[in-house]
Amino acid sequence: MKRKLSTIEISLVGMFVALMAIGANITSIAPFMVVGGVPITLQTFFAILAGAILGSRIGAISMCVYAFVGLVGVPVFAKFSGGFAHLFSPTFGFIISFIFTAYITGKIIEKKRALHIYIIASLIGMSLNYIFGTNWMYFAYKLWASAPEGFTYSIAWLWMIVPLPKDIVLSIGAGIFAYRFERSLVSRDYFKSLRRTA
Structure with missing residues (x-):
């Protein structure tokens, strides 16, 4: 049975939810950073950091909370938006993928904490984000959304x-x-003890 989150863990989850909201809304001050309906954001960066710093469990929880907070209507998604309707958005797959990104990144790092493992884990987490999000977007456009001609x-x-070089770096x-x-x-x-119990 998993233990309950400590006060500081809850605070860290809240912090990463806030960071994801900030990363999602970079396009609000630079609206040209949208290609094919896909906002070029810093969310992948913060999702990777959540897993790499907080560990697989707490990192994934923080991304789950971010998705839930947005779905209930808090404007934490791109363009300061939120609401249940986002579940049917072609780009919602990227939001779901942040959970896997944080979890897998953290899980790999928990096996061995060497610099090259951190980098490899981060790139694998980014790849999961792209694979899941892009496939969701494709099937969304084909099955229920209005696809471009x-x-x-x-x-x-x-x-x-377009966003790939930025996300690799x-x-x-x-x-x-x-x-x-x-x-x-x-x-x-603190963080060493956090990882031991994640």
Whole structure:
């Protein structure tokens, strides 16, 4: 049976929900950062950090809370939006994928905490985000959403080429940052114990 979250863990979950909301709304100050209906955001970066810093369990919980908070109407999704209708959005698959991104990133790092593992785990987490989100988007457009004229599976992936270089760089940066953060004086005591119980 899983233990209850501590007060500080609940605070960290709240912090990452806030960070995800900030990352989601970069496009509000730079509206041109939207390609094919897909906002170019910092959410993948923060989802990876959640898993890499908080561990698989708490990281995934923070992403679940983020998705739930948005679905109940709090404007934490892209363009300061929220609500149950987002469940049927072609891009909602990316929000679901953040849960897997955080969990898998954290799980890999929990096996071995070396710098190259942090980077590899971050890139794998990013890949899951792309694979799940892009496939959800394709099937959403084909099954229930109004697809752009001439929309194909190849076009869905072509849209993702634009944010890909940014996300690769940020994923590597997230891995390096999380590795150094865990070894900092600030995190030495608490985060090591957090990982042992995650």
